[in-house]
Amino acid sequence: MKHAHAFPAVSDPLTMASAYATGYRDSKKHLHPTAPLDDLRKAFGGDLPAKGQPGEQVIADLIQAAEPGLVGNTQPGFFAWVMGSSHTTGVAADWLTSIWGQNAGIYQCSPAAATAEEIACGWVLDILDLPREASVGITTGATMAGFIGLAAARDEVLRRTGHDFGQDGLQGAPRITVFISDDTHVSNLAALRYLGFGTRNIEPIPTDDQGRLVMRVLADRMALIRGPKIVVATAGHINSGAFDDFNALADLAAEHDAWLHIDAAFGLWARANPSTRAMTTGIERADSWSTDGHKWMQIPFDSGFAIVKNKDAHRRAMDISASYLSEAPEDGRNATHFNPELSRRARGFTVWATLRALGRDGISDMVGNHCNCASLLAYKLEGTQGIVIHNDVVLNQLVLSFDRGRGAQDSDQMTHAMAEALNADGQHFFRTTVWRGRKMLRVSIVSFDTGPQDIQLLARKMKSLWKEICG
Ligand SMILES: Cc1ncc(COP(=O)(O)O)c(C=O)c1O
Incomplete structure (x- = not known):
């Protein structure tokens, strides 16, 4: 099998990967995988060698095995799914992230990673014009961002009934009802399942011909059901790109003391452009938002943002602390307050670099x-x-x-x-x-x-x- 880009005569895996990578985007002209699964299995397959192989050989083999199974989602002819194309500056930052090998769990593990993340999160709130006091977790994508927003929601709506989720968990908790569109992205249903909600805890709300929540039905159902409530709405429907009516949703949520979460995997970025911003009017009144960096923002995979207005609820839902992870008063951001991970990739570097490369006007x-x-x-x-x-x-x-x-x-x-x-x-x-x-x-x-x-x-x-x- 011939690879699209010739290898230079180099003897270390890093130089080899970098020389190959710089030509890859120009050489990738066929957007579909060309090898069937069996061929890919053969190319990657075989027993794990007993003895380690030279790095440059491993990288050459990797390129040869992977190329026929790659998809051209970094190319302008790709329209299949909402997937960004990994901005080259973000990719360069991603390389550095790996070279630096930082663990971005807590500030002390990598002050640089924590600070890049802190600044980049501030930029995200600025671009999206969301409440600046909100807290932000950089996640693997919108699925985990939704999980975080809904975990904060679960904690807070129970707290308002007097139930302490941190102490009692879901045992003996009042029944929460989640109102969600019958056309919601499946990732929200998965996130709810991870959080202990079954289909009987979910009230599916019909949608109109564009996939927007029918507000009249939502209002009627919310009026009928007692107990703590979470509403999940959409900015940028997966098929139509449609937006729910956020002001009406925020009014309804306020009336019922419900938590309003917005799945805005790509639609939230409509706020960055004056001609599309109006569709998001009222979205800033929600309690939490999930969005992606690796979709419209072109940040290399994987990248998403969980944004929660109530910092305390966010932290109660996610916090990981231990004596061996002691925090000093002079420490900066600890990602463990915002993410369901301890050891983690320093995702903030790619966010920082890609947003900076694009700039406000570029976005x-x-x-x-x-x-x-x-x-x-x-x-x-x-x-x-x-x-x-x-x-x-x-x-x-x-x-x-x-x-x-x-x-x-x-x-x-x-x-x-x-x-x-x-x-x-x-x-x-x-x-x-x-x-x-x-x-x-x-x-x-x-x-x-x-x-x-x-x-x-x-x-x-x-x-x-x-x-x-x-x-
Ligand atoms: C509206 C919506 N929500 C959530 C997701 C899940 O995002 P991710 O794949 O980044 O976890 C997607 C992905 O396509 C989406 O379009």
Whole structure:
């Protein structure tokens, strides 16, 4: 198997990896894995050698085994999922993170890691214009960020009833009801499960045609159910990109003394651009927010942010302390106050570096560019017979189906065929989803380099393929 980038004649694994890495992005032109699973298993497989191998040989073998199984989500033709493309400055910081080998658990393990994290968290609150007194945990992603926000919620809503979760756990606790959209991202249901909530503790609320909570039903259900309450809402629906009505939600939460958590894995960053910010109005009134760094912000995987307005609730839910981890008054940030981890990667370096490389204006422009690209694609496809856009294109997402007027089943087949056809030359990467019972093609525009010229090309390709396929 030939790798895309020639190895220089070097004799240490670091130089070798760095020389290869600098050419990788330019050489990766085929966005799909080219090797089937069996080949990958063979390439990675074999018994663990009894004796250690030379580092440069290990790295050469790794590249050779991995390359055919890599996905081009760092490329502008990648539209399958909301996945960022790991900004190169962030990647460089990530290399340093590994070279420095810091354990970012507590300040004393790495004052530099703790301080980079502290400053970067402040920047995140600034860009998102969320309450500056909120506390922030840098997580592996939005799933864990949601877990943290909901753990703080669980602790606080029980505390308000007089139940001390720290002492009594869930044993004998009043029953908490979680109100959540029937179209919520699955990660929220997973986080709730990890926290001891089963489906009977969850009140699913119907959504409208864009995936937004139907507020009237939510208000009625909240009025009917007694006891502590948590509401989970969405900024940036996974398919449509839609936003819930945050002011109405905050009013309702206040009326019921409920905790309001917002899953905003990518939608929260709409606040960074003046033309999309209005959709997030009122979001700052929530109690907690989960969002990703590795999606729209292009921070290398893995990176997410758990933001909690009530610092004490956040800390009560997450704190890890022990005598051998003694803290001194002059210490800075201890990540153990905000994250469910002790030893951890120094994730703050990549956050600090990527945000600094982008800058406030760069972040705003990037968000604006991706949203403009989504509108441009909608504009280019509108009026093409048989191409149906199912969402209001308000952010970076489009949900499409392909329909030649022969019923739902035929349309599902056509949509599948279009996804296959779009992927066939390896220049684009698409996946379908099932939404509202129908197969749809999701177009998520979030890769750093995707611009209007890529969208023009895509629209032309889509229209010409559809002409061929619809017969
Ligand atoms: C709306 C929403 N919430 C949560 C998540 C989970 O994020 P992560 O994969 O970073 O854990 C996603 C991921 O796609 C998402 O789109």
